[in-house]
Amino acid sequence: MEDRAIFSNKLLAYLLVLPQLAVSLVFFYWPAVQAVWQSFLLQDAFGLSTEFVWFENYVALLKTPEYYHAIGVTFVFSGLVVFFSLAIGLLLAVMANHNIRGVQIYRTFLIIPYAVAPAVASVLFIFMFQPGLGMIARALQRYGIDWNPVLNGTHAMILVVIVAVWNQISYNFLFFLAGLQSIPKSVIEAAAIDGARPVRRFWTIVFPLLSPTTFFLIVINITYVFFNTLGIIDTATGGGPNGATQTLVYKVFQDGKVGADLGGSAAQSVILMIIVVILTAFQFRYVEKKVHY
Amino acid sequence: MALRHFGAAAAATIALAICASPARAVTEIQWWHAMTGGNNDVVVKLANDFNASQSDYKIVPTFKGSYADTLNAGIAAFRAGNAPGIMQVFEVGTATMMAAKGAIKPVFELMKEQGEKFDPNSYLPAITGYYSTSKGEMLSFPFNSSSMVLWVNLDALKEAGIAEPPKTWPEVFADAKKLHATHPTCGFSSSWITWGLIKQFSAWHNVPIGTKANGLDGFDTVLKFNTPLEEKLISELAELQKDKSYDYSGRTNTGEGRFTSGECPLYMTSSAFYPSVKANAKFAYTAVPMPYFPDVKDAPQNSIIGGASLWVMAGKSADEYKGIAKFFTFLSDTDRQVYLHEVSGYLPITKAAYEKTKESGFYDKNPILEVPLKELTNKPPTENSRGLRFGGMVQMRDVWSEEIEAALAGKKSAKQAMDDAVSRGNAMLRQFERTAAK
Numbered sequence: 001m002e003d004r005a006i007f008s009n010k011l012l013a014y015l016l017v018l019p020q021l022a023v024s025l026v027f028f029y030w031p032a033v034q035a036v037w038q039s040f041l042l043q044d045a046f047g048l049s050t051e052f053v054w055f056e057n058y059v060a061l062l063k064t065p066e067y068y069h070a071i072g073v074t075f076v077f078s079g080l081v082v083f084f085s086l087a088i089g090l091l092l093a094v095m096a097n098h099n100i101r102g103v104q105i106y107r108t109f110l111i112i113p114y115a116v117a118p119a120v121a122s123v124l125f126i127f128m129f130q131p132g133l134g135m136i137a138r139a140l141q142r143y144g145i146d147w148n149p150v151l152n153g154t155h156a157m158i159l160v161v162i163v164a165v166w167n168q169i170s171y172n173f174l175f176f177l178a179g180l181q182s183i184p185k186s187v188i189e190a191a192a193i194d195g196a197r198p199v200r201r202f203w204t205i206v207f208p209l210l211s212p213t214t215f216f217l218i219v220i221n222i223t224y225v226f227f228n229t230l231g232i233i234d235t236a237t238g239g240g241p242n243g244a245t246q247t248l249v250y251k252v253f254q255d256g257k258v259g260a261d262l263g264g265s266a267a268q269s270v271i272l273m274i275i276v277v278i279l280t281a282f283q284f285r286y287v288e289k290k291v292h293y
Numbered sequence: 294m295a296l297r298h299f300g301a302a303a304a305a306t307i308a309l310a311i312c313a314s315p316a317r318a319v320t321e322i323q324w325w326h327a328m329t330g331g332n333n334d335v336v337v338k339l340a341n342d343f344n345a346s347q348s349d350y351k352i353v354p355t356f357k358g359s360y361a362d363t364l365n366a367g368i369a370a371f372r373a374g375n376a377p378g379i380m381q382v383f384e385v386g387t388a389t390m391m392a393a394k395g396a397i398k399p400v401f402e403l404m405k406e407q408g409e410k411f412d413p414n415s416y417l418p419a420i421t422g423y424y425s426t427s428k429g430e431m432l433s434f435p436f437n438s439s440s441m442v443l444w445v446n447l448d449a450l451k452e453a454g455i456a457e458p459p460k461t462w463p464e465v466f467a468d469a470k471k472l473h474a475t476h477p478t479c480g481f482s483s484s485w486i487t488w489g490l491i492k493q494f495s496a497w498h499n500v501p502i503g504t505k506a507n508g509l510d511g512f513d514t515v516l517k518f519n520t521p522l523e524e525k526l527i528s529e530l531a532e533l534q535k536d537k538s539y540d541y542s543g544r545t546n547t548g549e550g551r552f553t554s555g556e557c558p559l560y561m562t563s564s565a566f567y568p569s570v571k572a573n574a575k576f577a578y579t580a581v582p583m584p585y586f587p588d589v590k591d592a593p594q595n596s597i598i599g600g601a602s603l604w605v606m607a608g609k610s611a612d613e614y615k616g617i618a619k620f621f622t623f624l625s626d627t628d629r630q631v632y633l634h635e636v637s638g639y640l641p642i643t644k645a646a647y648e649k650t651k652e653s654g655f656y657d658k659n660p661i662l663e664v665p666l667k668e669l670t671n672k673p674p675t676e677n678s679r680g681l682r683f684g685g686m687v688q689m690r691d692v693w694s695e696e697i698e699a700a701l702a703g704k705k706s707a708k709q710a711m712d713d714a715v716s717r718g719n720a721m722l723r724q725f726e727r728t729a730a731k
Binding site for chain 2: 046133151238241257260
């Protein structure tokens, strides 16, 4: 049996969802349909000549080794960013949930990074990590670490992961904090009376009760890392060196905007869309079963 | 209340505008450009001077972001049916513009139609050649041009016991190793990696980058710069990269500060770096021509340009074209070219302006500004050194950079990297040829 809100007037119900539907149609379905159409075309930059080529763009794409490399890079990058931004966000939320002096100030400051645009965040970190000029880069070099993100792919990956995580922590922090505050005190106190220590209380009571929040954040973070990190990568590394930080979405941008190959770029975004749909469906099908509402 | 006042003010303004409008309407011409800082001021001044010099046309300059952003904005505007009259496009985008036959108005055609005095021979061939067809018809109007030079920190050379700046690549390699003792993080470095190590390098040694005169004679060109000479350069640099005698500074010019800060005593980059060096270097410096391999028969040949040119977009009114033609005549004026050259550090585009600057003794005081001109005019350009025109170059240079990075990081041999750069580039050329041929 499903719970169902009762609307005596069906028309009202449709009217209420209409604005949301309209927005989705105009800003999601319409561009998505256009992308699918564009992916079957071969065009010059100015759109002066157009040729319908069926699946040629897809076939060409699946023949380039760089595309598979980008898939690998995307999964490594998103795995690292999602894990660290959730873990650190949760840690900070747990700390800020204590009654300590000036807790409001800490909370406010922890939210600020979210207000920084991704590209700007990248610039801030470049200042610190630029070899030869950046403070942190110089400190690393002093300790004998040859920090060089312009030529070393691993270093470049670490750099973009740090920026992306830093940019996303605030969002996760905010939701975890709200989640923590909605957990009834009495449950935790009961556990404490039963003799459970803080760490045990966290893993057996708090963490399971947070699972709806965690699940929601995993879905949102994966979408973030797949799409919104474009600005970070463009500013920090430009996908380099040698494609080490070229994710799928960055390749869509590179081929479409820089290479003016709209067909190939559209084919990539269609595949990217399918990947994200499958990932999200998978999460709702399997991961959500472990969530306690 | 505020609204009512606003309404009244608006009505008054409209009334005034109607009464005050002259018998002849002023034709506005949009000029999209990518110039920042001091060069942005130059653009604005040029527009203002032109607007003040006559009353029929008004040039309206608009800054559109980086070179690539400006090109993208122009393409998007054209697709939406409202392209600007004049668009500044960097040299890398030349083939893209050229291939867009229905989107552009060739400059030579424009000048002929509008009856403006226009002699292609009065321009420096090393510069206009880049923007002309193989028949010598000028397609776009050169605006800001530079070439590549080797910047030298003279104090650091003295400290390392090096008598004079290096002239050849073997000397650069040897000096970089010596400088490593005093500059452990970077003996030698370079910016604009593909421009310097592939494009300039090939022209300077009179070897082709691709067939069909580097693509100038047709889009069915095939890349062939994966030669033993190119591999020798890349593998030497990869070897030096191991102990940072050479240290990579990225694809664009973001690493240029490493020269002015004193970190890298030898630095190969654009001659347009001059104003920054002058303002920031706290040591004795100079700029010398790019190095060459002395065992190559024709080296040094002549260098090629970088920078940007002005493209006229198609589908504008006759009035607008008249104004644009007059503006180009205005820009070609000798005194104006001399002024632009001296204030911006970019190269003059007419022979007369070069001669006049030379006679005025300007180069005796600023010898560095003449180095790129000497490089460009070192020998009459050949098929290999007139320029290059490869479709999809905006992205292809990233692909080439990726391969150079792989070689420098030791992930691929120089030969493998250059073979891959050529084969990936050729795939892009074939796709471009297919969409452009119609």
